Amino acid sequence: MKKINLYEGKRVLVLGLAKSGTATAELLHKLGAKVIVNDRSPLEGNEQAEYLLSKGIEVVCGGHPTSIFDQNVDVVFKNPGIPYHNPLVQLATEKGVPVLTEVELAYQISDAPIIGITGSNGKTTTTTLIDKMLAADSKSPLIAGNIGNVSVEVAQEAGEDNVMVTELSSFQLMGTESFRPKISVFLNLFEAHLDYHGTVEDYGIAKAQIFKNQTSDDYAVINADDAQVVKLAEGINSTIIPFSVSKIVDGAYLDNGFVYFKEEKVLSIEQIVLPGKHNLENILAAVAAVKLLEVSNEAITEVLTSFSGVKHRLQFIGEHNGRRFYNDSKATNILATQKALSAFENNIVLLAGGLDRGNEFDDLLPYLKNVKLLVTFGETAEKLIRTANEAGIKQIKHVDNVEKAVPVAYEMSDSGDVILLSPACASWDQYKTFEQRGDIFIDAVHKLK
Template identity: 35%
Template sequence: MKLVAGDRALIVGVGRSGMATAAVLRDRGLRVTAYDDKPPDQLHEQSAALAGLSIELIGKGALAANAAGSDVAIVSPGVPLNNPAVLEIQRAGIPVISEIEAAYRIARAPIIAISGTKGKSTTTALIGHLLRSAGLAARTGGNIGSPLIREAAAAGPDEWLVAEVSSFQLEGITSFRPRVSVLLNITADHLDRYPSIDEYREAKFRIFANQTERDWFVGNADDAAIRELRDGPVKRVRCGDAWFSSSGAESADVLIKGGWIVRRARSKREAGKYVPVVAAADLKIEGAHNAANAMAAYLAVSLALLRGTEIGTSDDALVPGLRSFEPLPHRLQTVATENGVRFVDDSKASTPDAVIKALSVFDAPVILIAGGRSKRTDFAALAKAAGQRAKLVVLIGETAREIGSLLGKTPIAYADSMDAAVAVAKGTAEPGDVVLLSPGCASFDMFESAEARGDAFAGAVRAQPAASPS
């Protein structure tokens, strides 16, 4: 169903996404009610904002009556579909969708959607940057920055919507159909929400579920689970597909060769040849994983701008954007250099795999600050990588002892705050070292967000005396 004036919409969850959805739909003439199961004394700000839009915020006692009178329920990403309130709504026969599904239903602009365990935000921002560098209008949103529904409401048909979409958001789609979908990688994550990695993987695969032969899927040829979509007994992707590879896999359309990002030649006359696009060293985003993000972004934009069978833009239009794109905050972001010691904020690294990738970037000795709230992931591989690459591991948060027990002979220290962790690191660091915050865990045991965790790291680095030169 289209979301049109007069429809009755029930918003489930009044976090950032839910509040944006309520405001957009109310502005479009829908009759909106919002629900949240938190105690009223925790919702004063949301209640006041909704009242200003003539939207009632209800609690558990009023859910049944309001659900029965609704045409659609829109669930925020923080609310799992097995939440008792969602199950009650479904039992009442009300369709349940996610915010990105609602955004798609009102969107006039074509969508490029990006998902994966890690790299989503960087790739989303880079795609938006490349489109704008090529002279096109683009808006980014979803799991990054502004909720997608807000950007969808504002975007015209001549613009592009570039959407970072999470597995949580993809759970609730029914017709969401991006022009180009991008799946970067799949490693164990959110196992506090999903019973197994199989369920998590299937949620990610929903990104291409509604695509047709007129659309494109961009996949990582180095990821076995994603590659299986192409090479398995049944090809699951029904649209056109294109592939990128950091390992130089020659089945890929864009890959790394000799330190360069290269693409397959497009003319029949040059079949089998590769054309240089940009040197990986020219990218401002560091590491092999970021080169993969750059390849995915380049490929997605090239396909989005197809005109028939011809690429709709030239490398000359995209390469300056690849070279000029700056790292996002909290993603391998250098926040200071003191007496030859580099301090790097990678607070967004919330999985062990992300920490392993971060450690691989540096040739210098690393003092690693790690730990936080577990997502039920296995830290054995992280511990092995840290043992090989780190001169000291400073552990914080709820998982500190668990990770520490796996580190064997690797020097470790424990800290009960970010200030204390930075003090230990500064007291140990020597010129040429890297102090790397790359936690491998969620932040919510000590901080309200990964951003707040990174800000605390940068603040402690600036506030404390400089690392002493030896």
């Protein structure tokens, strides 16, 4: 870990706890900052706040009082999920105080080069593939970021011989100033998180922060099939390495049934066990990233012939009385559900619903032709029911939650059906995370057995 003095003696506000806020506050305290932590949850029963208090860190709980700014605040580190219309964030912006996320701090202290992966869909799968490929070639990767391992914790352990493989959301990237990955990966851009960003344009600009500080010594792995990504990469300083499932490019591509990187045959597509056509994009992106670090084709092949997917992303749970159950709880937007539905040919029982972000589901219509039953829940249930009626789905059932959806789906399905949880919505109306939603689905499936 680099010893930095950027925050020594500075008054730093850490806004929002959870794992990242707690780790950020503790690290800043070690770096000599005068830390004040603000969390909207009450102090009573707030274990993380109580822990930080025990370390001598000032904690304000139970709301977001603007009186925190009665004393000078030099920097704000906010939880990525906290919106910019939060009163303290607005006040910081008005006063010209930098508003950062822990990814910025992780970069500042990391001795290891960073591979940063962003995009609307496929981040977790691509991040996991890169991590596994590097590990198979003894490159000592450390996985971090939005995938579950807090970046500032990982960065403290990272040495020059490691590689930090970091999944990055638009929320995290918005809060960066100097962040500079050695290799950036931009998978795709689709309409998502408009409740946070407002427009697709602003969402794309936030994602493109991943390129901002790169130089000609760095690389940008981009999806040559996504016009919006290509446009956002125009004029960047890093060396562009494209990937494409539809054409031959000067990077990673498909040709005559094989995966190639710069005219080098890597492996046959038939050897790949990861399901779904959409995963070929993730695979090509991962191949491009690791080949830049001279990972062998043998290591890549070892991973792609054994890795069948990550938890909550088209995860096969098992079969019961002829029904196959798949957990795709990480499908928090329409595009992800489109891709999940495309992975199966017919007889799909779809479990969908969740947080209402103001969008309709018309873009799902072409993908519902093989859905025989919709079981829906959450805030968006009525919108999904309207879309299902328009698609001509004969069987539609509205239930309270995922746990109740599973036995209903089972009872109304037949042997040979696929029962797929792919919500097309965020989880926050009923669940803390998509992981919690997926785990509840898994438990409900096991109860059937």
